[in-house]
Amino acid sequence: MRSCELHDETRGDTRVLRFRGRLTTARVNEVARRLRDLTPDGRPTVIDVTQVERVDTTGAWLIYRIVRDWTKAGAVATVEGADEDTLKLIEQVGANDRPVKIRPDRTNPFVRRLGQVGDHVIDVVDTLGGFLGFLGETMRVFVRTLRHPSRFRWPAIVRQMEVVGVNSLGIVGLMSFLVGIVVAQQGAVQLRQFGAEVFTINLVGRSVTRELGVLMTAIMVAGRSGSAFAAQIGSMKLGEEVDAMRTIGLSPTEVLTLPRVLATALVMPLLAFYASILAIVGGGLFSWLSLDIPLITFVQRIQEVVPLTDLWIALIKAPVFGLLIAVTGCYQGMQVTGNAESVGQRTTAAVVQSIFLVIVLDAFFAVFFTALGWI
Template sequence: MTEATLQDDRTDSGRVLRLGGRWTVAHIGTIAPTLEALGDSNDPVTVDMSDVERIDTIGAWLVHKLIRDCDKATLANASDDAKRLIDQVGEADNTVQVRPDQGSVVVKRIEAIGKGVVGAIETLGTFLAFLGKTLVVLAQELVSRRRMRWNAVVSQMDVVGVNALGIVGLLSFLVGIVLAQQGAVQLRQFGAEVFVVNLIGRSTVRELGILLCAIMVAGRSGSAFAAQIGSMKLNEEIDAMRTIGMSPFDVLVIPRVIATSLMMVLLGFYGSMMAILGGGLFCWASLGMPPISFFQRLQEVVPLSDFWIGLVKAPVFGAIIAVTGCFQGMQVTGNAESVGQRTTAAVVQSIFLVIVLDAFFAVFFTALGFV
């Protein structure tokens, strides 16, 4: 017997389908249409494979499909190899879920941009509300002379300022050396190495010293504020403060804003001096300019207005860094992953706002005639 056969017997207990012959791809063609019709039966069906000589994957699939489509089908008298093959085919019988149409890539991109713009506007509005509330609470504490938490302010000044002296001084010193070296290389082409002092003095005192210090404080302290307040919010410590009548703004936000604003003035001045020191040492070692000549030239070319402009910008940068860090910390929700996301957002937004404000100050003071 070579061709596949199928005998349909009806008994009192249901239908018996007796399979015989070779259930392989070469001999199964005439049986397949008959099996399709049998799959619609609701009667109990017994599939008897006692007369099957050989079966391959195609035959196993047809038998598996028959048993699957009949609600009350059972397999009888199948060899171990046939059972194993039918089981393997059944394990691979997974319904393929067709992915829905994803639509146009251009439309998706435009939609993502739109959501990003809406999200940015909502975040800006929430941030401005938070900034306004911070200023109101700060004004109330100054005007009504409510008890300021000076212990918290001093503690934050130590964290933001004293502990940052090492990293701020080192990086500012190195930036001063790099600035002097690059300026000397370019000015040497025109025989104007003496103007390296102008470059170092005016750029560090007026712009780079304060800006680099603000960026370092944003990465160091702004992220710490967001992580600390975010962790407290996850642990429901902020809710506990409100329950016992303590304002999170009084306890957490205001001390950090005051401490960062005050310490940014000192750190900015310190960073500018370290950058000048680095540039002066390079000029002494590479250009042969004595330190006395360097500092005399520095006094001649750097107006006092540059010094005051740098000090005016410093507390503003410090306040915006502290407010941004506290704001992102207050936005933490859900789980610890949100803390990491908000901490990253605090650093990015702080640096962005600092650079935007620096550009605004540059245009503003230039318009006033401080060039």
Template sequence: MVSLGFDPPALEGDARTLAFRGRLTIAHVQSIAEPLAELPPGGSTLAIDLTAVERIDTAGALLVHQLMARWQAAGVDVSLVTEGPDAPRLIAEVAKHDDARPVPPEPQNKMVQRLERIGRATVDGLAGVVGFLAFIGQTLVVLGKTLVGRRKLRWNAFIHQCEAIGVNALGIIALLLFLVGVVVAQQGATQLRQFGADIFVVNLIGRATMRELGILLTAIMVAGRSASAFAAQIGSMKLNQEVDALETIGLSPIEVLVIPRVLAMALMTLVLGFFGSVCAIVGGGVYVWLALDMPPVTYIGRLQEVVLMSDFVIGLIKAPVFGLVIALQGCYQGMQVRGNAEDVGARTTRAVVESIFMVIVLDAFFAVFFSALGYN
């Protein structure tokens, strides 16, 4: 194989000739690029002779084009000497793309840019809300058919989800709510002691944990565990086209994937909410027993006096609603996964954040609603 080379520019009066020989290809142009760059432009004309070149590709054409452009910028009239039209055509095509420069965008007013971002975010948010409401509607239709017996509930999947959501979360819920009960008791006792009202710390522990904190913190913990799991599981199935496979064989993804998770979440959030509230009450009782010398019998008797049945019922009403919202959000975000594994992570994060946000909003709504009904 003949390597690439060139002869030094031959001077004939005020005209110069630069002759290449060999293969002007990507494998060889690097060896002559630097010597060519060091050639000082001179004379009035330059003829680039390519008649001895065996082969030329885009790399060689780019090298010739850049050489021509540099000499032309110095005021030299450059011409090509070739045996056929292929080399000039390739050099012209490379020159056309090399000379193309992206047109810089016109500077835009910063206020317009901010308004544009706000508008885009608003449109995306409204589209997400509409999509979520549509998903809720589809799920409720299938759920209604399941409850009236027109569709079969997949009991194996339901029991498996109950274990994953509820049984596996008992330990962390017990520890978290026990410590919350201790903190509520300690802070309440510290403040009430200033007024000689230590006994009312039982009121604070009982009503706060049974009506608000026990259910709310349990729902937040379940959202962190299970909403993320739902989004990741269903999102991975979307990427692997398993959801499409279900539709292909005539099965509804909502019936197979969503309904068991929604029902299990509603049931297990109810159970975990009651369990967590009891753990918080136990944690508060341990603190008042050790720090305030209040016997457990007195503590339990005081709880029976101050904790109303309405507090217990309100907590049990809120828990399954929170569970439904968490499950729907997790499954919806999983169904929205598109593209690649990175989207699974983004949707999982979004499922957790939006689930917790919706739980807190619903808790505020329930607080105002039941207060307006007179259940203070």
């Protein structure tokens, strides 16, 4: 019997709604229409499903709705003849019978915005706490490795130095060269109004050596290598390779994080110095071709106006920036969960947070070194 039938019967003082056949989505249309025409008459009602061959979610909902609506109308309705699976399905359908708002209640825009700000603040605090914990774990592993130098993974460190440093020489050099030209050109335009074009050399030398060289290099490394760290470790998290390392007794911090952190911290001073030199070359080339300042004059003037402290400031900031970029990228990679979409989100977060931290720390360094009198 494949169709679904409904019989309205009487058993003494009890009303019986007897179903036969299959209470499935494809079979209940006619029965559902008949049920809409039936109304409770106050007598106790029994829903007999003894002769029902199969019940799916639609059929279970139909039975549950009869029990619910008729009981509310004063006719106590019960189910008879259902096996354990059918009763469980009806129970699960009933457990999900909750009112759902098609449109949520409108809230005050100010309150809604305030809630969003609060959520962002909580997220920032959680992220900062997790980052500091990850940084502390990295430092702990580094100190432990210092006590046992044989634990340093030199091939991995050298490989990461090649990826972060050598492979980025082209893009960092081109960017720095163009930045030097732009600084010289814009400075010359303003200084020409006062007949002081020669001070373009001072502007290029000091701004590039002290700030722009290391800052632009850090931003480039954050976008290039920080994102790569997050994506690589995030993909390993999805593939459960990180969990496999822990299972066999390897520390993911020692194997994955420490080589990247050390490599980035070591190559950043070299990249910053390289970027500063090429920016000065770009500024000197522009000064020679557009301002008629001989190259030998430009070089001599650079030596006179750029104090050695500017170079030391850049070389002090560079490894700290590299440390922050690498730790941020690895931390965000370790936070990947769920699916590939999380890899993209964490990679983006790694770049944004790295650049933000670099700029904040650069501002701190500027105030700190000024207070020391390194102007």
